[in-house]
Amino acid sequence: MDFRLTSEQRLLQESVRAVVDKKIIPIFKRNDPAKPLPKEERRALVKVAAAQGLTSVRIPERHGGNGMSALEYGLIREMMPASVAFGIAGQEGPALRICMGGNEEQIERYVPGLIAGDILGASGTTEPGSGSDPRGAKTRAVQDGDHWLVTGHKMWVSGAYNCDIMLTAASIGKNEKGHNRLLWLVVDQSESPFFTSKTPTMGLRQGAMGEAIFDNCRVPSKNVIGGEGTASRVLQDTWLLQRPGFGMVAVGMAQRALDAATEYAGQREMFGRKIGGFQLVQELLAESAAAVMTSRLLCYKALQAIDNDEPDKVHLSAMSKRYSIATCTRAVSLCMEVFGAMGISTELGLEELYRDIRMLPIPDGTNQILTLIEGREITGISAIR
């Protein structure tokens, strides 16, 4: 067992960190912190990421991507705070899903544009009445010649606001068990206009999370991705990877908070001493460091299990997201305590990290759904339905 990263893996992380800090974060900083990035700024961010291959980490090489391992994907995610990870979420997610479920013509039509940032994408399943249970979708698709008429409402979708295309699910009726028969379609604003809006949220305020409304939206049949069952299969496969990926985002954010708190503890003086010399401040740092390390190792383990197709990959993937985000959120909070009142000032950026990390437990499986997946993997009995 070797816990060390290779020199290539360390180099990969250093180069991603440099791009994130020097080229991507400044795009957020030059815009209003309380408003979503304007579309051209969102595209500028995606273009910078694309130039470094960050929009195509997992896309197979034959489709123009980097075809990296799950572990490398996680190492890259560790260098991306949530604002950056969600800033490009509309690109690789839909591109990978189209590669996994679509035909060659669809891959050719959308994947290069998504990777390059020429097309801004989103992947929308959540609706007002169906979040944790995507099978309960109320959005309907009715066939009309060689088109589908799509009517429905998607919400909480990363990248929805100002997107050019949305990969979305619609029901075409019920099967014999009474479950929705779901069709997966690319709805393309250029041929099938639909309404989008930004949803104000606690964190990721400059992000593009929002809603989409389809009102008898005419979508060509050639935009249907795969057949019935494709959406469910591909979503499960991509959630498997994205869960430890979100865990690594949390690890990176907590590491940033810990680095800042450690530096501050070595400078700030109170009662005539450096605060880093007080035992209770050391406890804050020790607890945070343990949280970062245990979360990181668990995520590495989950990502390697995915790479090696190990039998416990589903269990580890769910565990790593739930544990790491909870543990690292607490670590960010402890690090803020090291700063006293400065911890909550908008000047330092820690309060932003705290608001942003709080967004992470919800997508791709809430804590409760992940706990039940873990329970199912342990007992063999599902408590979800």
Ligand SMILES: Cc1cc2nc3c(=O)[nH]c(=O)nc-3n(C[C@H](O)[C@H](O)[C@H](O)COP(=O)(O)OP(=O)(O)OC[C@H]3O[C@@H](n4cnc5c(N)ncnc54)[C@H](O)[C@@H]3O)c2cc1C
């Ligand atoms: C940052 C962020 C990004 C997102 N990005 C996207 C995106 O790109 N595309 C998209 O489609 N959606 C996205 N979402 C939406 C997200 O997928 C849903 O919010 C999530 O699936 C939960 O659904 P819900 O909010 O409707 O909560 P609900 O499903 O209504 O759950 C409410 C509560 O009930 C609990 N619960 C539900 N079912 C069970 C059960 N069987 N057992 C125990 N407890 C249960 C939940 O854990 C939760 O605590 C995003 C959300 C966030 C916060």
